[in-house]
Amino acid sequence: MVAHVLRLRLAMMLGALRGDRDHVLRRAVGLFVLIAGTVFAAVNVVALADSDRLTTAVVTVLAGSAVTLGFAIAPPVTASVDPLDPRRFAVICPEPRPLAAALLAAGFFSVPVVVVVVLAVSLAVAWTAHGAPVGGSIVSIVLGVTTCVLLARVSLALGALVRRPRQSRELIGVYLVAVLVVVVPVGIFLGSLEWRGAVPSQLVSAAEVLGWTPVGAAWNIAVAPTAGAAAASVVVALATVALLAAAWFVLVRVLLTTTPRPFTVRERAGLGWFALLPGTPGGAVAARSLSYWFRDRRYVVNVVVVPIAAVLTTLPLIVAGVPVEYAVLLPAPIIALFLGWLPHNDLAYDSTALWMHIASGVRGLSDRLGRLVPVVLIALPLLAIAIPLAVAVHGRWAFAPALVGVCAALFLSGLGLSSIASVVAPYAVSRPGDSPFQQPQRTGSGGVASQALVMIGALLAASPAIWFAWQAVASDTADAFAALWAGLGAGVVVLLVGVAVGAAQFERRGTRLMEFAEAT
Incomplete structure (x- = not known):
């Protein structure tokens, strides 16, 4: 043979x-x-x-x-x-x-x-x-x-x-x-x-x-x-x-x-992401989320604004006299923080389409994981560009592990906490087809609280990595690897716990979520 x-x-x-x-x-x-x-x-x-x-x-x-x-x-x-x-x-x-x-x-x-x-x-x-x-x-x-x-x-x-x-x-x-x-x-x-x-x-x-x-x-x-x-x-x-x-x-x-x-047959049907991803509940949720993230103006505006806002934050620092090699280290963590924060209200963006998930009996874990796929797919290339650029301008590649650890902690922790917040405390947003800059009137401060809690929680989870990274900048680059492992460890733990808690709450609060979608 x-x-x-x-x-x-x-x-x-x-x-x-x-x-x-x-x-x-x-x-x-x-x-x-x-x-x-x-x-x-x-x-x-x-x-x-x-x-x-x-x-x-x-x-x-x-x-x-x-x-x-x-x-x-x-x-x-x-x-x-x-x-x-x-x-x-x-x-x-x-x-x-x-x-x-x-x-x-x-x-x-x-x-x-x-x-x-x-x-x-x-x-x-x-x-x-x-x-x-x-x-x-x-x-x-x-x-x-x-x-x-x-x-x-x-x-x-x-x-x-x-x-x-x-x-x-x-x-x-x-x-x-x-x-x-x-x-x-x-x-x-x-x-x-x-x-x-x-x-x-x-x-x-x-x-x-x-x-x-x-x-x-x-x-x-x-x-x-x-x-x-x-x-x-x-x-x-x-x-x-x-x-x-x-x-x-x-x-x-x-x-x-x-x-x-x-x-x-599936390819000729023109199902896009549904034809590419696995035919499982999680794959279906991910495919639907990807379709929204790349076609809905409300998502597109958020994704475009994040890197622009992160870069603009360096200008006041430079004007105030902060050396450029230190100011450029800030945009990458800001991008990671806001990308992890973006899904904190993703159920509200579904509007009445949320009934498909609830009526079909989708498990909470499938819903939570599927909704994280688009933001991960967007965050990877953005951070892969932002982190090396920041380290290259900073001038010390030995600091790269520290920056990776901080970004990982902020991003993963934000995803974990967002998985809980979007189920426990959703708030009204602009409806499908409306301008992304048009915000509905809200009663109460629940939306502000959920936004703030997700950001503060991500910063607290990343605080050990931020501390080691600061030490690596100020004195010893040996702390860079401590920042890396501290950031990865904290981020993964918060992500796993957040997804598990969010999944349990999704299955428990299905009726309330449907009432929220109908009311907004």
Whole structure:
């Protein structure tokens, strides 16, 4: 079977160069550009032999980690279809294990893998010039390439389990959010570094950390500073390969014994987020909330105002004489606080549509979690941009964990408390279709109290993280990690407790909530 699958794979690769003249011309030009780019990159990689050992090690680990991660995320982002999908062999009733082994071997025969092998061999030339053992270089290349192939196989298999017949614009939006969350912070980090003829210490630290992770361990073997570090990287790389191989064999068995769900009807129905998210009560609530958050002017105005207001708060501080490097640390926590605060009255924005949740018997936990999905999807890219920008202007990347901890505490605590407030103390808001700046008359101060309590509660929950962050700014950056863990711990605890309490209150106060919706 292995020989047959390999011949099939090679035939498919050669078949890409067949067809009409225009198709062959485009493929030939693309292949020429790829070969030229690979040769150019290989020449520059070999030139690392003239650099110092530290530069070569940092470039190797960072570039290898980026390439390895690319093999994992490229298939879902590009919506790639696996030409050797295990389900295509189901008609001949193969045994899962031999088929998985054959398809894994065929995975090494692809253009991206060939490019990686060429560049890895070029890196090995530079490693050898700096005294790396030949055996270590071979082990590094083999484990690195194997990890890339396994990640691609697993990613394609997972995509085959959940892929729909065509990409929806909602799914593309989710992919863009994921790319923003990863690419923007890295780009800001690299752009803020000062090289001054040497590798920045931040990159050295990043390479050391990545050398202990599954994506970078294989590439750290040949360039590790000590034999002990190289042995540890070998252990991590072997464990990664073993786990990915086990996952691949399990996924092949699942694919051969699972009937794909018929998504075609749902996609043609144009249900948007309802077609993308799981068909569960929580998924339905999340889909409806997402539709409102991205289409209702009342939500859109809130989302737009938050980052603008956060940035404007720095102007009075700068005018008052606060140094810019300290004033820029304020907008990110303000964004996190207000984004966590936004859902504190989300039930009121539903108006009479709330009856769908209550009449259908939706569990409180499904309602509470589903309503948090939109604000999380919006907050992630906003904070992924705001935090690195603030740290870059501040000038000390060692402070980044502290800022992440403060923002996490404010955001997660705000979500938890909002999950309670929206059920216990909803207040009237502008009705659907009205101007977002038109507010109805209210009797009493319940709305003001609920708004204030959510904000004050989030600030109190984040106070330990804020204290450690202040210490990190004023004196010792070692407190930055204390702020990180204190913020994450407090935020997660308040979120879990808030969602649980809000869920219980939603089920208990269903009648009162319906009366409120009808009255407003």
